[in-house]
Amino acid sequence: MPAVWRRLIIFSVSLVPFLWLVYRTVTQQLGADPAKTIVLFTGEWTIYFLFITLSVSPLVKLARWRWLMTHRRMLGLFALFYALCHVAAYLVFILGLDLSRFFSEMVKRPYITAGMPAVLILIALGVTSTKGMMRRLRKNWVKLHRLVYAALILGWLHVLWQVRSSYFEAVLYGVIVLVLLGIRLYGYRRRAR
Amino acid sequence: MFIKSSADIKENEITPESVYRDRRRFMQMALGAGALAASPLASSKPGFMTETPLTSGPDWLAKQIAQAEAYDKKITDKLTPYEHVTSYNNFYEFGYDKSDPAKHAGSLQPHPWRVEIAGHADKTGVFDLEDLLGKVTLRERVYRLRCVEAWSMVIPWVGFELGELLKQFKPTSRAKYVAFTTLLDKKQMPEQGSRFSTIDWPYREGLRIDEAMHPLTILAVGLYGKVLPNQNGAPLRLVVPWKYGFKSIKSIVKIEFTEKEPATSWNVRAPNEYGFYANVNPKVDHPRWSQASERRLPSGLFSPNIIDTQLFNGYGDEVAQLYSGMDLKKYY
Numbered sequence: 001m002p003a004v005w006r007r008l009i010i011f012s013v014s015l016v017p018f019l020w021l022v023y024r025t026v027t028q029q030l031g032a033d034p035a036k037t038i039v040l041f042t043g044e045w046t047i048y049f050l051f052i053t054l055s056v057s058p059l060v061k062l063a064r065w066r067w068l069m070t071h072r073r074m075l076g077l078f079a080l081f082y083a084l085c086h087v088a089a090y091l092v093f094i095l096g097l098d099l100s101r102f103f104s105e106m107v108k109r110p111y112i113t114a115g116m117p118a119v120l121i122l123i124a125l126g127v128t129s130t131k132g133m134m135r136r137l138r139k140n141w142v143k144l145h146r147l148v149y150a151a152l153i154l155g156w157l158h159v160l161w162q163v164r165s166s167y168f169e170a171v172l173y174g175v176i177v178l179v180l181l182g183i184r185l186y187g188y189r190r191r192a193r
Numbered sequence: 194m195f196i197k198s199s200a201d202i203k204e205n206e207i208t209p210e211s212v213y214r215d216r217r218r219f220m221q222m223a224l225g226a227g228a229l230a231a232s233p234l235a236s237s238k239p240g241f242m243t244e245t246p247l248t249s250g251p252d253w254l255a256k257q258i259a260q261a262e263a264y265d266k267k268i269t270d271k272l273t274p275y276e277h278v279t280s281y282n283n284f285y286e287f288g289y290d291k292s293d294p295a296k297h298a299g300s301l302q303p304h305p306w307r308v309e310i311a312g313h314a315d316k317t318g319v320f321d322l323e324d325l326l327g328k329v330t331l332r333e334r335v336y337r338l339r340c341v342e343a344w345s346m347v348i349p350w351v352g353f354e355l356g357e358l359l360k361q362f363k364p365t366s367r368a369k370y371v372a373f374t375t376l377l378d379k380k381q382m383p384e385q386g387s388r389f390s391t392i393d394w395p396y397r398e399g400l401r402i403d404e405a406m407h408p409l410t411i412l413a414v415g416l417y418g419k420v421l422p423n424q425n426g427a428p429l430r431l432v433v434p435w436k437y438g439f440k441s442i443k444s445i446v447k448i449e450f451t452e453k454e455p456a457t458s459w460n461v462r463a464p465n466e467y468g469f470y471a472n473v474n475p476k477v478d479h480p481r482w483s484q485a486s487e488r489r490l491p492s493g494l495f496s497p498n499i500i501d502t503q504l505f506n507g508y509g510d511e512v513a514q515l516y517s518g519m520d521l522k523k524y525y
Binding site for chain 1: 391493
């Protein structure tokens with residue numbers, strides 16, 4: 001299949017959760033607390049896209065899906081897209097654009113304190129994801145983009161610190177984070193030897 | 194604005210014109226009759242009667258609920274529609290998403306139901322719900338419900354004053370507290386079998402005896418004039434309107450008079466986050482979110498409906514004297 005087609009398919013599929021959310025919003029199927037539903041949904045998909053993006057290089061190496069590498073940037077940008085939707089929904093729908101409350105919440109609530117830098121990292125990585133930026137930053141580009149691991153761990157803390165009555169999600173995400181980081185650590189050690 | 198929720202008919206549900214006309218007439222009648230009787234529920238009745246299937250219980254209960262004494266106080270808050278009250282619930286025995294209880298609570302068998310009365314009282318034993326309800330007067334009560342998660346609803350309950358029931362068992366002088374326990378049954382409440390739960394089931398709650406005897410404290414068996422749906426804690430749940438919602442324990446199987454402060458589920462789970470008293474208080478924040486304001490549901494997307502939270506959820510005139518001289522920051 002030509003790369004253009006693959007690109008189109010991956011783009012469309014990645015957009016499906018967003019379109020589904022828009023559909024449910026317009027048809028008023030979000031229940032009593034639509035704001036919370038939207039914030040939760042976009043937050044979950046941010047994490048899923050981080051997982052998907054970070055699964056690309058292991059899949060390229062282990063399953064030899066080399067064609068996938070060309071689409072990693074788009075998957076990463078979708079993580080950023082859902083993260084921006086998540087923050088925007090929180091600001092507009094939950095806080096009613098009350099910025100002073102936003103800052104006081106950020107200081108007071110550890111899970112927001114963890115979430116914000118994660119989003120800032122994703123923004124920085126998104127901005128520097130172009131070919132021109134790659135050329136300009138050279139070796140530093142790789143170093144900068146390793147921050148995605150920090151965003152991953154911060155995202156996981158963001159979930160963990162909101163646990164109320166069940167650890168299920170936090171444990172499941174934790175296992176995935178460990179696997180994604182473990183694969184890289186293993187590869188790094190083998191190369192160092 | 195397209196976001197605002199309403200009882201509009203969806204495109205895919207084309208209603209035959211005759212049915213539609215009948216329904217309109219019925220709604221107008223309900224509205225008219227309601228306005229005449231000055232019933233507090235009149236304005237909300239058409240909405241919940243049109244689309245959402247209502248819960249039916251045994252006839253004796255439905256009949257008793259229908260005959261409940263009407264609420265005579267003036268209601269200034271707008272009622273939360275029936276469909277939201279019954280589809281947005283925290284009832285972790287059935288799942289952790291707000292929509293889980295409505296989806297999964299069908300496994301609960303609330304009828305027949307028995308309640309054990311135990312502890313420091315002259316009369317104790319196990320009683321059929323029907324017998325217990327024979328001893329009390331059912332009343333409608335419209336209360337604000339403030340969840341510790343900073344959202345709130347306004348719900349027309351049908352129930353009876355807990356004190357009216359408790360007095361009949363003649364608690365002794367050693368009865369300083371009242372402890373409540375929810376049903377423990379993994380078959381009926383599947384999440385009680387979950388390995389990832391942070392709560393040690395069954396769910397337990399408690400009140401000081403003077404709080405339990407306060408006329409605002411009720412045990413509810415219905416809402417919106419109908420039998421209490423499973424997801425709302427059928428067949429019997431506590432409602433303490435000046436405390437955070439988690440105090441209002443659902444599907445109660447045991448009521449015990451105790452001398453010492455009973456262990457309560459959320460307090461055991463995270464004592465720094467959830468106190469025994471759990472009185473609504475805008476000045477005492479939960480460690481993970483502010484309690485200064487709340488979002489009154491249903492909230493529209495561009496009108497988040499944020500309102501200031503009131504001390505004792507606005508019931509201070511009635512209940513503040515219970516806590517005179519107490520440091521509410523320490524006993525949160």
